[in-house]
Amino acid sequence: MRKLTEASERLNTEIKRRKEAQRSPRERLLFEELLSAISARFISLPANRVDEEIHNAMTEVLGFFKVDRFALLQTLPDKKSWMITHSVAGAGVPSVPIASELPISINPWAYEKLVLKKEVLSIEKMEDIPSEANVDKETWMKWGIRSNLNIPIMIGGPVDHILAINSVKQERLWPEELVPRLRLLGEIFVNAIERSKAQKALQESEERLSLATSAAEAGLWMLDIDTGILWATPILRELFGFHPDEVLSYERFQEAIHPDDLDGVKERVHQSIETKSFLIAEYRIRKPDGNLRWIVTRGRPENGTLGHPLRLMGVSMDITGLKEMESQLREQLVEINKLKLQLENENVYLREERKMEQGFGKMIGSSSTLQYVLFRAHQVAPTDATVLILGETGVGKGMVANAIHEMSARRDKPMVTVNCAALPANLIESELFGREKGAFTGAHARQIGRFEVANGGTIFLDEIGELPLELQAKLLRVLQDGEFERLGSPRTVKVDVRVIASTSRDLKEEMCNRRFREDLYYRLNTFPVTLPPLRMRIEDIPELARYFIDKYGRKMGKRFDTISKEAIDRLSEYSWPGNVRELEHIIERAVITSSEQDFQLTEPLEHGSVEREEGVLKEFNAMAREHIQQVLKETRWKIEGKAGAAAFLGLHPSTLRFRIKKLGLKRP
Ligand SMILES: Nc1ncnc2c1ncn2[C@@H]1O[C@H](COP(=O)(O)OP(=O)(O)OP(=O)(O)O)[C@@H](O)[C@H]1O
Structure with missing residues (x-):
């Protein structure tokens, strides 16, 4: 039965195949x-x-x-x-x-x-x-x-x-x-x-390119090298001012280029084709309306089958705005450089002026006592010796310290001033020597001391007499060995600092009363310079007065043609407990109250005139004598001439001879 079914199926298939074959x-x-x-x-x-x-x-x-x-x-x-x-x-x-x-x-x-x-x-x-x-x-x-x-x-x-x-x-x-x-x-x-x-991808990329070129306002072009025919996008035509329907050629393109830039562009195009290299050119074009524009063109040659470039294609953009900005920037840069130079010059000038002010340039007074002080300072400045400047308040100790620093080899390094009288006793140690973080309650951060700041330069310890006794030993160690420890640190710090100290106190007396260490006193006193009080150099008063009147007059926009003799006399007769600083303040006030042109001392000088005691006069004569003697020694007793003692002291030779005689000085 199964065999029968199979045979019938095979028959069916065969019939179907034959039918198909008949239809085929x-x-x-x-x-x-x-x-x-x-x-x-x-x-x-x-x-x-x-x-x-x-x-x-x-x-x-x-x-x-x-x-x-x-x-x-x-x-x-x-x-x-x-x-x-x-x-x-x-x-x-x-x-x-x-x-x-x-x-x-x-x-x-x-x-x-x-x-x-x-x-x-x-x-x-x-x-x-x-x-x-x-x-x-x-x-x-x-x-x-x-x-x-x-x-x-x-x-x-x-x-x-x-x-x-x-x-x-x-x-x-x-x-x-x-x-x-x-x-x-x-x-x-x-x-x-x-x-x-x-096709879609190409279309999309064309759209993207066209979007990019129109966003960048870039014109595309293609040059057929053999025929010289130039194809260009509408943007490029607009950039160059070509008509939308105009047939373009390399010649037509050249016509648009500024004559001064034409050779350069031609050379670059030629080179790009010959060496098959990238083309880049910046040049000016003149548009039909006469407008001058800057264009940048970039392109590359495209090879034909035999390796010889067939086309040159690329993109051009208007960069006039950029060029204008560039030239503006360049102009501004020139201006900035000019200003910088000017500023630098002014800085040099100001620095020089400051040096002059700090140095002897503005140290007014030709009295022999002051000249002697300056002479001493001049002598000691180039050495690294410690200097002790003695004198009452306001006599100019700070000015002399500055002048010594400015005349020393350390002048380009800092001069750090510490007023020992102005700092509370508990802070002065960390101020001078620095401290580590947490050295004491409230020391939140590490602090560098003034000695370290002054490294390589000078430290001016004003009112050294006020330095607490316990710090005097530490200072002595710096003076002797140039080393100390920061507060709260066991590490030794080494410095190279020149010390100039000043005091208005009698340090010898302080030493006797055990308020000042003897060893420190002698260490500081290696080269004392004593500044005489103003009352001992009254001949400097008119000069100082004129200098301050002029200084403050200029500041306040006043110009004084006359200074009354009476004013000068009053200033000269006054005892000047506050010395030059007091004189300066009195004059500053008088400049404010004086009417234009005529300087008047309106306010009364509080302490009135003073009978100069014999002792003071004696002191003065002794200083003057010492100074003149020193100058005569230096000049080998040459009185006249450029290198003579009279010139050095700012005196007339006959005045000097008179003084030598009066002081009883004899040539050795
Ligand atoms: N010979 C001078 N010529 C011009 N100005 C001077 C002269 N002497 C002092 N002065 C001026 O007097 C003022 C006091 O000077 P300075 O501070 O140097 O005195 P000081 O002796 O250090 O005073 P203190 O002891 O109070 O610190 C400053 O303004 C300074 O410019």
């Missing part, structure tokens, strides 16, 4: 015609019509073969699924939605056959499917497929498209000669799809 020549011819009509429609088909045309062609083929479903599938790059890109179905047959993804895992056997082995799958009935393809069979049966023809389409290398034809209403045989024709159809479809993708 006619159908084949018709199908050839259909194929050539379809392929003709795909020639130069615009990208946006490809999908529609594939759909039409598939519908025609579907009708032609009277099959139920026709689809084009694409293998997705991840190789895990297929995507239905195009699909049509016959009447009453459910179609597969386009863009739906089919996982390869539900058709593993078909994947292997079609994609990996590149074989055609022609299935007449589901029973023919081998047992290893059960998963695929189940899938197809679920979709109601009874017969199936799948053709891999390869363009180039791997299979990335499948043409799938299903029959759901009946089983059917797929004649073998159909396969090459359907594959051809599939290739027409896939080629059209690829072409449309490439």
Whole structure:
């Protein structure tokens, strides 16, 4: 019985095959015609019509073969699924939605056959499917497929498209000669799809380029080297002022270039073509309205088949704004450099002026006592010796200290002043020697002491007499060995500092009363310089007064033509307990109250005139004598001439001779 059934099936198949074979020549011819009509429609088909045309062609083929479903599938790059890109179905047959993804895992056997082995799958009935393809069979049966023809389409290398034809209403045989024709159809479809993708990509990139060039206001151009014909975008035409319809050429381009820049541009273009190198040129053009613009052009030659450049293509932009900005910046830079130079010069001038003010330049007074002081300072300045400046308050001790520093080799290093009287006793140590963080309550940060700041320079310890006894030993160590420790640190710090100290106290007396260490006193006193009080050099008063009147007059915009003799007399008679500082303040006030042109001392001088005691006078004579004697020694008793003692002391030679006689000085 089974044998009978099998024989009947074989017979049926044979009958079907014969029928197909009988139909074939006619159908084949018709199908050839259909194929050539379809392929003709795909020639130069615009990208946006490809999908529609594939759909039409598939519908025609579907009708032609009277099959139920026709689809084009694409293998997705991840190789895990297929995507239905195009699909049509016959009447009453459910179609597969386009863009739906089919996982390869539900058709593993078909994947292997079609994609990996590149074989055609022609299935007449589901029973023919081998047992290893059960998963695929189940899938197809679920979709109601009874017969199936799948053709891999390869363009180039791997299979990335499948043409799938299903029959759901009946089983059917797929004649073998159909396969090459359907594959051809599939290739027409896939080629059209690829072409449309490439066209779309090109269109997109053109759009992007055009967007970028128009955003950058850049004009594109292409020069045919052999013919000299120039192609240009509308933006380039606008940049150069060319007419939109004008036929452009290399000559026409040259005409637009400023004559001064033309040779340079021609040279660069020539070089770019000859050496096949990048072209870059900046030049001016004159537009038809006479407007001068700056243009930058970049380009590159494009090689022909024989390696000889055929075209030069590139981009040009208007950089007039940039150029203007650049030239403005350059002008500003010149201006800045000028100002910088001016500022530097002013700085040098100010520094010089300050030096003068700090040095002897502004130390007013030609009394022999003051001159002697200056002479001493001059002598000691170049050495590194410690100097002790003695004198009442306001006599100019600070000025002399400054002058010594300015005349020393340390003048380019800092001079740090510490007023020992102005600092509270508990802070003075950390001020002078520095401290480590946490050295005492409230020491939140590390602090560098003034000795370290003055390293390489000078420290001026004003009112040294006020230095607490316990710090005097520490100072002595610095003076002797140049070393000390910061507060709260065991580490020894080494410095190279010259010490100038000053005091208005009688240090000897302080030493006797055990308020000042003897060893420190002697160490400081190696080179004492005593500044006489103003009352001992009254001859300096008129000069000082004039100097201060002028200084404050200028500051306040007043110019005094006359200074009354009475004012000068009053100033000279006064005892000046506050010395030069007091004189300066009194004059400053008087300048404010005096009317223009006429300087008047309106306020009373508080202490009144003083009877100069004999002792003071004696002291004065002794100082003057010592000074004149010293100068005479230095000049080997030469009185007159440029290098003579009289010139040095600022005296007339006969006045000096008179003084020598009066002071009883004798040549050794
Ligand atoms: N010979 C001088 N020529 C011009 N100005 C002077 C002269 N002597 C002192 N002065 C001025 O007098 C003022 C006091 O000078 P300075 O501070 O040097 O005195 P000092 O003796 O150090 O005073 P103190 O002991 O109070 O510190 C300053 O303004 C200074 O410019």
